[in-house]
Amino acid sequence: MEPFNHFPHLANLKPNLSFKPMKRTVRPLFLLLLVLVLAATLSSRAIVRRGILSIDLDSRARIRLRPPPLRLNATLLRHAAVQIGEDKFRREVQSLLDGNFGSHARHRTFVSWRRFIHHDRSASANLPATLRSPLFYRYWLDFRKVLHDWFRRRRFQPGIMSELTRSIKVPIDSHNKVVTSGSKYSSCAVVGNSGILLNRDYGSAIDSHEVVIRLNNARVDHFEAKVGRKTSISFVNSNILHLCARRSGCFCHPYGDNVPIVMYICQPVHFLDYTVCNASHKAPLLVTDPRFDVLCARIVKYYSLKRFVEVSGKGLEKWGETHDGALFHYSSGMQAVMLALGVCDRVSIYGFGKSASSKHHYHTNQKAELHLHDYEAEYAFYRDLVDGHRPIPFLEDRFKVPPVVMYH
Numbered sequence: 192m193e194p195f196n197h198f199p200h201l202a203n204l205k206p207n208l209s210f211k212p213m214k215r216t217v218r219p220l221f222l223l224l225l226v227l228v229l230a231a232t233l234s235s236r237a238i239v240r241r242g243i244l245s246i247d248l249d250s251r252a253r254i255r256l257r258p259p260p261l262r263l264n265a266t267l268l269r270h271a272a273v274q275i276g277e278d279k280f281r282r283e284v285q286s287l288l289d290g291n292f293g294s295h296a297r298h299r300t301f302v303s304w305r306r307f308i309h310h311d312r313s314a315s316a317n318l319p320a321t322l323r324s325p326l327f328y329r330y331w332l333d334f335r336k337v338l339h340d341w342f343r344r345r346r347f348q349p350g351i352m353s354e355l356t357r358s359i360k361v362p363i364d365s366h367n368k369v370v371t372s373g374s375k376y377s378s379c380a381v382v383g384n385s386g387i388l389l390n391r392d393y394g395s396a397i398d399s400h401e402v403v404i405r406l407n408n409a410r411v412d413h414f415e416a417k418v419g420r421k422t423s424i425s426f427v428n429s430n431i432l433h434l435c436a437r438r439s440g441c442f443c444h445p446y447g448d449n450v451p452i453v454m455y456i457c458q459p460v461h462f463l464d465y466t467v468c469n470a471s472h473k474a475p476l477l478v479t480d481p482r483f484d485v486l487c488a489r490i491v492k493y494y495s496l497k498r499f500v501e502v503s504g505k506g507l508e509k510w511g512e513t514h515d516g517a518l519f520h521y522s523s524g525m526q527a528v529m530l531a532l533g534v535c536d537r538v539s540i541y542g543f544g545k546s547a548s549s550k551h552h553y554h555t556n557q558k559a560e561l562h563l564h565d566y567e568a569e570y571a572f573y574r575d576l577v578d579g580h581r582p583i584p585f586l587e588d589r590f591k592v593p594p595v596v597m598y599h
């Protein structure tokens with residue numbers, strides 16, 4: 192029996208036990224005392240973890256004893272690393288790089304692009320923007336370069352978590368004219384769009400964070416008491432920008448056009464929208480690093496596979512049929528939480544989760560969610576973050592996950 196193995200940072204108490212010349216009668220007493228102290232520490236920790244105590248995060252971080260490490264399942268890790276639609280994806284990127292815009296969606300992008308260029312009178316008065324127009328050609332070259340660079344960087348590299356401060360926080364700070372010293376934000380609120388937000392008045396609690404991250408342009412007007420009014424980062428998927436790009440000047444800023452946007456690319460063709468809109472944005476329009484995307488995809492797939500086997504009792508090879516393997520994707524909310532883990536010292540999550548009695552979204556009347564996400568798997572991931580279960584699959588040991596609290 193070696194109780195200290197589980198609590199490495201208590202190990203320095205051990206010498207006291209072994210070599211201090213205690214009197215025989217004192218030693219059992221001392222042991223008893225030590226056990227009591229340990230028990231008290233553990234139970235207070237249990238209370239904190241269950242959220243009964245309203246949490247003082249700093250003291251929580253100090254007294255946190257890590258639960259014994261979980262063992263990751265090697266089979267699940269291997270399966271989670273396989274990207275089912277990868278070959279098709281490669282072909283799609285290649286054909287875009289070759290200038291091959293076949294489908295209807297792409298055609299639409301081009302039509303809106305032409306319209307945009309048409310609006311851009313300063314640059315090209317009444318230019319009949321055809322494929323051969325010089326302005327169009329310039330965008331086209333930019334598009335190819337950006338897509339090419341992005342695709343070349345796309346691989347699994349968990350160390351990317353430690354680069355998020357540099358790639359996301361630094362440009363945002365510089366836009367806000369804040370001097371950064373490579374430090375993280377002291378606190379971040381990630382605000383999801385679930386209807387459960389309407390059950391409480393979290394508005395001022397949300398706004399009290401140094402940084403508030405909102406998702407997919409969910410509006411805050413008329414919901415301020417529930418969701419707050421402050422937005423520091425607007426996190427969107429590229430479908431959102433694709434819709435905005437059809438408007439003149441890419442105007443689509445529910446939080447004001449000074450709020451930086453961080454966007455992940457759902458379809459490579461959306462770099463067309465990015466190329467056009469990036470130039471006209473006042474605030475940074477940042478595309479997530481493809482290595483960050485790959486990391487998020489693997490983590491969610493791990494949890495999805497695990498849950499699939501546990502709940503359905505079927506084999507792993509059946510997962511793809513159920514979850515539309517090639518289209519399966521993490522949600523914007525999941526990647527926004529991952530971003531917060533990388534750039535914040537502590538993270539609060541609001542408006543994530545479903546409840547039978549609540550609306551699906553606080554701001555729309557949409558009834559149900561798309562099938563290409565596995566929200567239950569993502570909730571399992573958040574629970575591991577909140578409960579301090581480690582390791583998180585695919586995250587490096589040296590990356591320290593900040594404390595996470597989830598508000599229901």
Ligand SMILES: *[C@@H]1O[C@H](CO)[C@@H](O)[C@H](O)[C@H]1NC(C)=O
Pocket residue numbers: 264265266267497500507
């Ligand atoms: C890992 O997961 C697979 C699939 O769920 C399961 O069959 C296997 O027993 C697990 N391995 C361990 C060591 O738990």
Ligand SMILES: *[C@@H]1O[C@H](CO)[C@@H](O)[C@H](O)[C@H]1NC(C)=O
Pocket residue numbers: 337469470
């Ligand atoms: C996007 O726009 C910003 C500001 O104009 C510029 O610094 C950046 O290089 C652009 N990004 C790309 C990939 O062109």
